[in-house]
Amino acid sequence: MKRKILTTISILLILAVAAVMTAACGSGGSKSEGSVVKEMKSAAGEVARKVKDEKRNADYRAKKNSAASSSGSGSNSSGAASGEASQEELAKMEEEMPLRKDFRDEFDHGDKSAEYQKYIVLHDTEGSGDADTVISGWVNDGRYIASHFIVNKDGTVVQCVPMDRIAHHAGFGDTGHNEQYGVSDESRDDKRGTSPIGSDMADYGMNSYSVGIEMVHIGGEEYPEAQLEAVDRLIAYIDAYYGNESDIIDHKMWRTGNSDTSQEFAGYLENYRDHRTHD
Numbered sequence: 001m002k003r004k005i006l007t008t009i010s011i012l013l014i015l016a017v018a019a020v021m022t023a024a025c026g027s028g029g030s031k032s033e034g035s036v037v038k039e040m041k042s043a044a045g046e047v048a049r050k051v052k053d054e055k056r057n058a059d060y061r062a063k064k065n066s067a068a069s070s071s072g073s074g075s076n077s078s079g080a081a082s083g084e085a086s087q088e089e090l091a092k093m094e095e096e097m098p099l100r101k102d103f104r105d106e107f108d109h110g111d112k113s114a115e116y117q118k119y120i121v122l123h124d125t126e127g128s129g130d131a132d133t134v135i136s137g138w139v140n141d142g143r144y145i146a147s148h149f150i151v152n153k154d155g156t157v158v159q160c161v162p163m164d165r166i167a168h169h170a171g172f173g174d175t176g177h178n179e180q181y182g183v184s185d186e187s188r189d190d191k192r193g194t195s196p197i198g199s200d201m202a203d204y205g206m207n208s209y210s211v212g213i214e215m216v217h218i219g220g221e222e223y224p225e226a227q228l229e230a231v232d233r234l235i236a237y238i239d240a241y242y243g244n245e246s247d248i249i250d251h252k253m254w255r256t257g258n259s260d261t262s263q264e265f266a267g268y269l270e271n272y273r274d275h276r277t278h279d
Ligand SMILES: [Zn+2]
Pocket: 122, 123, 124, 169, 251, 260
């Protein structure tokens, strides 16, 4: 596993240097020194991000595999390289959350198979209605908006879109964010029910690469411990489903000026991004 990471790092570094050389030379010398430095920095940032992702996922797979071999249960049939949980493991996690499935076809906007999964996007419902009320609201709204999961204040979870399908939860983001977040392919999304909101918010790629989680919450309130613990379990479940750890962001990171998640969540978000639990 270590050799694989080192190889990946070397390849990425070579590619980054090559990209910068091409950028610097291809411009026929017309580029300012400042812009070349900027490109080098951004290429280096991209490499650092990929190396971090690769290491995190290798660690995760190693952790999963050692847990599977010490418990004596073969994790799945697809081999040791994959950290994906078995159907039985997932079913057990669903029962423990607890998670109820209520899939709605009208919220399904296209294919998002595992190779496209990159982010978990956290949201607030900004209302006091429970998951069932939220789902009815989305149905009545007629714009086919939905998140994959809704977490109630009491910690119960309802899923209304399968994880390998696109749901419209993140909407339009800042122009340039498709590229910044590496989510540029919007072609799998049917975009049914969407209407553009302006040239500075033109990017719609996040939905095609993410799983959305809504927490029932209104700004100004504390998040109940039961709800935060349910989000911990749900993130562990999503990680287990894919066999790797997606980056965790909140809605306002994708769209500047968006209000969710609320102020009260800031510390928890930092913890989730750092070590995948709220505390
Ligand atoms: Zn949101």
